[in-house]
Amino acid sequence: MLLYKEIRQYLFALIADHPELKKLPSERELQYTFRSTRITVREALIRLEAEGVIYRQNRKGWFISPPRLKWDPVKKVNFYQLAQEQQFTPLTQVVSFETTLASNVVNQAFAVQSPATFHAICRVRSLDERPVMVEEIYCLAAQFDDLASKSLEGSVTTIFERDYGINVTHERSSLVVTAIPDDKADLLNVNSGALCLKIIRQRFNQADKLVDYNIEYWVHSAIEIEVDSQ
Amino acid sequence: MLLYKEIRQYLFALIADHPELKKLPSERELQYTFRSTRITVREALIRLEAEGVIYRQNRKGWFISPPRLKWDPVKKVNFYQLAQEQQFTPLTQVVSFETTLASNVVNQAFAVQSPATFHAICRVRSLDERPVMVEEIYCLAAQFDDLASKSLEGSVTTIFERDYGINVTHERSSLVVTAIPDDKADLLNVNSGALCLKIIRQRFNQADKLVDYNIEYWVHSAIEIEVDSQ
DNA sequence: CAGTGGTCTAGACCACGAT
DNA sequence: TCGTGGTCTAGACCACTGG
Numbered sequence: 466m467l468l469y470k471e472i473r474q475y476l477f478a479l480i481a482d483h484p485e486l487k488k489l490p491s492e493r494e495l496q497y498t499f500r501s502t503r504i505t506v507r508e509a510l511i512r513l514e515a516e517g518v519i520y521r522q523n524r525k526g527w528f529i530s531p532p533r534l535k536w537d538p539v540k541k542v543n544f545y546q547l548a549q550e551q552q553f554t555p556l557t558q559v560v561s562f563e564t565t566l567a568s569n570v571v572n573q574a575f576a577v578q579s580p581a582t583f584h585a586i587c588r589v590r591s592l593d594e595r596p597v598m599v600e601e602i603y604c605l606a607a608q609f610d611d612l613a614s615k616s617l618e619g620s621v622t623t624i625f626e627r628d629y630g631i632n633v634t635h636e637r638s639s640l641v642v643t644a645i646p647d648d649k650a651d652l653l654n655v656n657s658g659a660l661c662l663k664i665i666r667q668r669f670n671q672a673d674k675l676v677d678y679n680i681e682y683w684v685h686s687a688i689e690i691e692v693d694s695q
Numbered sequence: 696m697l698l699y700k701e702i703r704q705y706l707f708a709l710i711a712d713h714p715e716l717k718k719l720p721s722e723r724e725l726q727y728t729f730r731s732t733r734i735t736v737r738e739a740l741i742r743l744e745a746e747g748v749i750y751r752q753n754r755k756g757w758f759i760s761p762p763r764l765k766w767d768p769v770k771k772v773n774f775y776q777l778a779q780e781q782q783f784t785p786l787t788q789v790v791s792f793e794t795t796l797a798s799n800v801v802n803q804a805f806a807v808q809s810p811a812t813f814h815a816i817c818r819v820r821s822l823d824e825r826p827v828m829v830e831e832i833y834c835l836a837a838q839f840d841d842l843a844s845k846s847l848e849g850s851v852t853t854i855f856e857r858d859y860g861i862n863v864t865h866e867r868s869s870l871v872v873t874a875i876p877d878d879k880a881d882l883l884n885v886n887s888g889a890l891c892l893k894i895i896r897q898r899f900n901q902a903d904k905l906v907d908y909n910i911e912y913w914v915h916s917a918i919e920i921e922v923d924s925q
Numbered sequence: 926c927a928g929t930g931g932t933c934t935a936g937a938c939c940a941c942g943a944t
Numbered sequence: 945t946c947g948t949g950g951t952c953t954a955g956a957c958c959a960c961t962g963g
Contacts (some may be wrong), residue, residue, distance in 0.1 A: 467932070489947065507949090515874040524941050524949045534873065539769075575936055591729065635925045641763065642872050642892055642915040644745040656950080658742045659807040660890065662872055667789045685872035692770040692922070695865045697951070721929060732953055737930090754930045754960050885932080 472499055474508035480518060480529055489519060489527040515660065517686035522654050533594060535688040538638050538664070543620060546588060553592040554621045557618040560587040560599075560652060564606050564613070574667060574678045582606040586617055589652050594654045597687035604677040622668065623674060633676055636668040642685070649682050660685040702729055702739035710748060719749060719757040745890065747916035752884050761874050763919040764822060768868050768894070773850060774820060783822040789849040790817040790829075794836050794843070800835045804897060804908045812836040816847055819882050826883045827917035829875075834907040852898065855906060863906055866898040869898060872915070879912050890915040 466474075470494065480486060488688055489500070493563040495506045510527055521527050533553060536542075548555035567583040577582065577615045586602040604612070608631070615624050625631045645653065645661045653659075702725065710716060720728070725736045740757055743749045746904075751757050764781060766772075778785035797813040805811065816832040832851055834842070838861070845854050855861045875883065875891045883889070896909040 469932075485706075493948085501951090504935095505933060512874065515888060515890055517871065517873050521949075524947095526932085535869075538922065554703075585732045616949065620749045622940080635923065638924070639748065639765075640870070640918075640920040640922075641918075642890060643747050644742065652821040658745060660745055660872060660938085688871075691867075692768065692870075693865065694868070697953075724930085733930090733956095735952060740952080754928095755962090756929065853937075878962085 468499065468501055469505050469508040469512070472506060473512050475499075476513060477518065478511065483666065486529055488626055489529070493525065496675055504513070514686075520684065520686050521656055530686045531595070533687060534597070535689045535691050537691050537693070538690055539664075541601075541622075541695075545619075552611055554594075556591040558589050558591070559617045562586050562613050562617065567603055575603075575605065575675050584609060584612050586621070587652075588617070592687065593686070596655075597684045598681055599652045600676055600679060600681040600688055601647045602679050608676075621677065629668060631676060633668040634671040636666055639665045640668075640690070646681050653682075653684060655684060662688060662690075665685075698729065698731055698741070699738040702736060703717050703742050703766060704732070704738065706743060707748065709734075710817075711869070716759055717772050718845075719759070720733040721756065744916075745863055749915065750916050751886055753886055760916045761823065761825070761918060764827070765919045765921050767921050767923070768896075769922055771852075775849075778822055784824075786821040786824075788819050788821070789847045790819055792816050792843050792847065797833055801908055805833075805905050806833065809834075813840060814842050816851070817882075818847070822917065826885075826914075828913045829879045829882045830909060830911040832907055832909050851907065861900060861906055864901040866896055868897075869895045870920070883912075883914060885914060892920075 473498070476489065479489075488512075492503050492506050492510070496503050497504065510519065510521075510612065514521065517530055517533070517568070520530050521528050524589040528646075534548065534553065536547060545555050558657060563585045564582060566580050567585065571583060572580055582605075583603045584606050588600055588602070589596050590598040590600070609629055613622070615628060617624075622633050625633065639662050643661060643663050644658045645655065647657050649660055650657050662683040662685055664683065668676045669677070681687050706719060709719075719740075722733050722736050722740070726733050729736065740749065740751075742749065747760055747763070749757050750760050762781075764778065764783065766777060768776045774787065775785050794812060795815060796810050797815065801813060802810055812835075813833045814836050817831070818830050819826050820830070821829040834851075834855075839855070839859055841855070845858060847854075852863050855863065871893050873891060873893050875885065875889050875890045880887050880889055892913040892915050894913065895910040896911070898906045898909070900906050
């Protein structure tokens with residue numbers, strides 16, 4: 466068997482046999498254990514990372530992945546509630562709030578005639594202290610006056626409804642597997658180029674007008690999507 | 696800027712500027728161009744691969760990814776129709792058909808009392824000659840007598856309906872990002888450990904009985920999920 | 926056959942983390 | 945300060961693809 470696959474197997478068994486384990490031996494330790502080189506050891510680690518079995522935090526080491534958060538994008542369930550039902554301690558942090566012009570993609574999504582002013586919210590969500598998702602939310606500044614003064618840690622849809630009387634009636638989501646952009650990777654404390662599930666959500670009101678445009682980047686090993694249909 | 700990021704940038708621009716390009720220069724060519732080493736060149740290539748911009752075929756080289764197939768798992772649309780609407784030439788090949796005992800996972804999903812006999816179909820689906828998905832379909836042999844004689848390149852749900860009078864009324868899907876198992880990677884002609892979107896679909900009849908259990912592995916750069924809800 | 930990517934060795938220096 | 949992962953060099957041999 467190939468050496469890096471042997472190392473992968475060894476680590477895989479190590480993790481299975483020690484459910485209490487949180488962190489793997491260092492790359493150099495593994496290198497000595499297998500009388501190999503860091504390149505080969507890293508090949509095995511990166512493989513396990515792709516599988517979702519382990520993850521790394523920048524220069525801190527390699528850690529065992531906790532169970533994935535199961536999430537149904539169709540059902541309207543609160544992030545907090547969902548996390549708690551699955552025995553996680555959730556946390557949302559607002560990283561930034563700006564009222565500014567936005568990218569072409571956002572302008573096109575809102576079908577505005579000329580570049581409009583948007584609120585841009587950036588938030589990070591964590592499970593048990595581990596950042597797992599970073600998102601950007603865009604909505605029309607003209608439509609949501611004084612949004613900055615609201616408490617933006619919870620559901621923005623609820624704020625839209627309760628404070629502005631604007632109801633989301635349907636939404637369109639798009640999911641792709643890709644690499645996290647570098648600025649988002651920093652916020653999640655993961656390595657540059659880490660894998661993610663990128664979800665773009667467009668929420669509409671009953672007049673079919675876009676209410677908000679939302680880009681979520683999920684750490685790939687942290688989430689499992691579950692959908693019931695028909 | 697880091698060298699591998701420079702190489703990534705160079706290739707990214709190369710691809711953007713040459714829409715007709717199908718294949719990248721070889722790793723050794725890039726190594727000489729940048730007076731660097733294969734390790735560093737590969738770092739850049741693997742990054743672009745994670746982003747979904749390029750893909751490799753085993754020992755053949757690195758290729759530019761075509762557009763992703765957009766697919767709504769909720770709508771019941773034929774794979775052929777969907778592909779053709781998006782200007783792809785679709786193809787389905789049956790790799791194997793077995794009538795046999797199945798894994799514990801499958802037995803549990805069907806909630807059978809004792810290990811049952813299943814039909815196990817393995818198929819590969821391609822777009823424009825590029826294999827993009829491999830799937831395993833399990834259904835109870837007792838329920839679908841003589842299934843082997845049907846033409847299994849199309850929709851199995853249609854066969855269940857038309858030939859056996861069994862209708863699928865609802866389904867449950869689960870999506871995770873992970874690495875393709877080695878035996879499936881061979882069928883897709885991708886490198887061992889390649890990224891995939893793994894979709895498990897469980898289709899039920901109106902009595903809430905499981906009709907079939909389906910595991911799909913999609914090449915991650917080949918698919919984009921689109922869902923409308925509510 | 927030559928050319929490709931797949932695997933592997935044996936080092937090096939750096940930035941950042943924990944202490 | 946020391947240990948960690950992040951980046952990088954300069955090679956090597958192998959399995960497989962293509963002409």
